[in-house]
Structures are given as C-alpha cells and as structure tokens.
Amino acid sequence: MKKEMNLPEEKERDFTVRQHKMAYAIGLGIIGAGIFFLVLEIIFHLSAIPLWVYAVILAIFLLGAMVCLETKNRQLAVCKNHLYYSNLFGKVKHFILEDIGSAKAAFNPPGGRDELKICSKEGKTICRLECSMQNADKLIRCLHDNGIKVAMEKNTRQDVKDLVLQTAIEEAKLPHFSRKAYGQAKILMEGWMEKNRKLGAKLHYGFAEYYGSRIDLEAQMQADEARIGESRGGLPEDYLCLLEVYVKKDGSFVRDRKKQMLVMSFPVFYKRKAKTEEGEIRLYYNESWKRDLENGLQSLAKYLPGRRFFLEQMELGYELKSEVSK
Numbered sequence: 001m002k003k004e005m006n007l008p009e010e011k012e013r014d015f016t017v018r019q020h021k022m023a024y025a026i027g028l029g030i031i032g033a034g035i036f037f038l039v040l041e042i043i044f045h046l047s048a049i050p051l052w053v054y055a056v057i058l059a060i061f062l063l064g065a066m067v068c069l070e071t072k073n074r075q076l077a078v079c080k081n082h083l084y085y086s087n088l089f090g091k092v093k094h095f096i097l098e099d100i101g102s103a104k105a106a107f108n109p110p111g112g113r114d115e116l117k118i119c120s121k122e123g124k125t126i127c128r129l130e131c132s133m134q135n136a137d138k139l140i141r142c143l144h145d146n147g148i149k150v151a152m153e154k155n156t157r158q159d160v161k162d163l164v165l166q167t168a169i170e171e172a173k174l175p176h177f178s179r180k181a182y183g184q185a186k187i188l189m190e191g192w193m194e195k196n197r198k199l200g201a202k203l204h205y206g207f208a209e210y211y212g213s214r215i216d217l218e219a220q221m222q223a224d225e226a227r228i229g230e231s232r233g234g235l236p237e238d239y240l241c242l243l244e245v246y247v248k249k250d251g252s253f254v255r256d257r258k259k260q261m262l263v264m265s266f267p268v269f270y271k272r273k274a275k276t277e278e279g280e281i282r283l284y285y286n287e288s289w290k291r292d293l294e295n296g297l298q299s300l301a302k303y304l305p306g307r308r309f310f311l312e313q314m315e316l317g318y319e320l321k322s323e324v325s326k
Contacts, residue, residue, distance in 0.1 A: 005092045007077050007084050014275070015135045018075035027067030034060035076129060078142060081277045085127040095126055097146050097277075105140060106153035107131035107160045113153065116140070131160055140164065142275035145282075165287040171235060171326040174269065177285050178207060178241070178324045181268055184290055185243060192297045199304050201254070204246040206320025212240035212270060220261045227318055235326050237281050241269035243289060244320060247300070252311035259310065264296045269324070 010016070037057050070088050077084040081097040101121035106113040109132075116129040116136055129136060140163045143150050152161050169177055189203045214226035228236065247254040247262035254262045266289045274282045 005084065005094045007075075007086055007092055008079050008082075013077045013079050015138045016075055016077045017129055017133050017135045017139050019071045020132075020134055021071070023067060023071040027064045027071060030064030030067060031061060032064075034058075034064060076127065076139065078139065081146075087127075093127065097143075097148070100126065100143065100148050103140075103143050103148060103150045104153065105131055105150055105156060105160055107157045108153070108155040109157075111155055113155070118143075131156075137163055138275065141166075145274045145276050162288045167285045167287060168274070168282045169285050171283050174235075174283065175323055175325045178269070179322070181243070181285075181289070182207070182322045185293060188290075188293060188297065189245070192301070196301050196304075199301075200249055201304060202248045204248050204253075204316075204320065205244060206322055207268070207324050208242050208244050208265075208318065208320060209324060210240045210242065211236055212238040214238075215240065220263060224317075235271060235283065237271055239269070239271040239283070240267065241324055242266060243268050243293065245293075245296070246316070247304075249309075249311060252313050253316075255310040255312055257308055257310075262300075262309070264293075264300070266292050266296070 034057055037060065066088070073086050073090040074088050075086050077086075083095055083097070085093045085095075087093075099120055100118055101123065102119050104115070104117045104119070106115045108114075114130045114132050116131050116133075116139070118126045118129075120126055129139070131140075137160075140150055140160070144164045144166070145168070150164050152164065185205060189205055193201070193203060208222075209228040210222060210226050211228060215222060216226070228239070242265040245264045245266075256262060267286050268289045269283065269285055271281055271283050273279050
C-alpha cells in the first residue's frame with residue numbers, strides 16, 4: 001500500500017464510492033443553523049452569556065464544515081484492480097485487490113449500524129466506508145467477484161446480504177443447478193397448495209428464459225421477442241432465467257379485478273459482466289430466489305381469500321421448463 005498519491009481522474013475510474021450529494025445540503029443546513037444562533041446572540045446579546053454558548057455555536061459550525069468536507073473528500077475510487085481511498089482531509093491511500101484479505105458489512109439503520117470495513121490479509125483495517133454510500137453495492141459485488149469474502153453482520157438489511165448470494169457457475173452445470181432449484185421449488189409449491197387447498201388454487205410454474213436487455217419490468221407477460229428460442233446456439237450475454245409462478249383455478253388462469261394476470265417471477269440464473277480486471281461475462285446463480293419465493297407464497301395466501309377474480313381459459317404460449325441447459 002502507498003500513501004500520498006493523487007486520486008485518478010473521473011474518466012479513468014470504473015466507479016467511485018462516495019457520499020450522496022444530499023450530504024452537502026445537510027452540512028450547509030447545519031452551518032446555516034450555526035449562523036442563525038450567532039445572529040440571535042448578536043441581536044439579543046447579554047453580558048451574562050456564558051462562554052459555553054459560544055463553544056456550542058462554534059461546534060455547530062465545525063460539524064457542518066466536517067460534513068461538507070467529508071462529502072467532498074472521503075471516497076474510494078476503483079480502477080480495475082487498483083483502489084484509491086481518500087480520507088476526510090483528502091489524504092490518499094493506494095492499494096490493490098490483492099492487498100485485501102476480507103471485508104465486513106453492517107447495514108441496519110434502525111439499529112444505528114452502517115459500515116463497510118475493508119481489511120488487509122493481516123487483519124488490519126485499510127479503510128472504512130458506509131453501505132449507504134453511492135456505489136457501495138458495486139464495491140461489494142467487486143470484492144465478491146474477485147473471491148474476497150464479505151462477511152455480513154447479523155442484522156444487516158437483506159438487500160445488502162443478497163449481494164453476496166450470487167454464485168458464479170459454469171454453463172455446463174446449468175442443467176444440474178436448474179434441476180436442483182426446480183426440485184426445491186416443487187416442494188414449496190406442493191406444500192403451499194396442500195396447506196391452502198380450501199382456496200382451490202393451483203400453481204403453474206417453471207423456468208422461462210429471456211434476453212435480459214429486452215425485459216419489460218412493468219409487463220405482466222413478456223413479449224415474444226424477449227424470450228429465448230430453442231435454436232439459440234448457446235446462452236446470450238444478457239441471459240436471464242426466471243422462475244415464473246401462475247395462479248390457476250379449475251384449469252383456468254386467474255386475473256384480478258383489473259384483468260391483470262396473477263403471476264410471480266423470480267430471477268434464478270443470469271449473466272453479467274464480472275467486476276474483475278478481465279471483465280469476463282459470467283453465469284450466476286441467484287441463491288436468494290428461494291427466500292423470495294417463500295415470501296411471495298406467504299403474501300399470495302393472504303391476498304387470495306375474500307377477493308373477486310376472473311378466470312380465463314387460454315394457452316400460455318410458451319413452455320415453463322423443469323430444467324434449462326446451455
């Protein structure tokens with residue numbers, strides 16, 4: 001690790017972890033409060049005012065200045081495998097990914113915990129950031145993609161924990177992982193239908209494959225051009241495999257009062273560019289799908305009773321698979 005260096009230019013960086021610009025407004029607001037109290041003291045000056053009042057006003061000014069200074073200076077610039085950390089006073093420390101031994105994340109706002117600590121292989125702290133910072137999620141993905149363990153504190157918010165529940169797998173192992181995931185989903189689906197058999201609802205489910213760049217996040221059912229056909233010749237770079245769950249009753253698909261199809265979808269496999277020096281495209285297995293499915297089924301059991309629905313006899317138009325392959 002090297003000290004006393006300059007930060008790289010913005011155009012040279014892959015991304016930068018820094019405070020949100022809103023912090024400037026907070027800092028200026030604190031300084032404004034200090035000015036307000038100072039003006040009040042000048043207008044209503046009393047000779048008997050103790051010195052600690054001036055100390056409080058000065059402390060307010062300093063706090064506001066520190067917030068603005070931190071927003072301006074404190075950051076971590078990432079350029080391939082080179083990282084540059086600038087502290088509160090603008091002092092820069094340079095290190096590389098190979099210097100990092102581990103990291104620890106804690107993000108529990110109600111409990112007052114917000115920390116992202118990076119440590120050397122000797123266990124010494126290299127730098128401290130916050131999970132609430134801009135691009136902190138990209139940094140966690142970068143560390144994870146490069147094989148650096150990111151430990152999560154117990155009460156850390158789930159969306160932060162999910163960042164490290166993404167496992168890179170070989171494309172040749174896609175059939176194995178998909179069969180395993182489908183088997184786990186089947187147990188959950190059949191258990192739900194048995195537990196909620198009084199509702200008379202059946203679940204029609206399986207894997208559907210898409211070009212991720214063509215997905216419409218607002219659509220109930222994706223357009224045909226977003227789906228990957230059988231003659232694809234390998235997995236595309238924007239490959240996305242969803243576990244889709246449709247609700248049926250008496251053999252018909254169920255729609256709500258707004259005529260929207262009752263369907264849930266959960267990303268299980270996808271491809272993206274790894275945040276490594278080579279930047280290769282990897283296939284990932286999203287291990288959080290099972291928890292999301294469990295939560296979705298719980299919500300569905302609460303949503304269905306006592307509501308009016310419409311039934312529609314129709315063909316889905318595409319196959320929901322129990323196994324996917326490259």
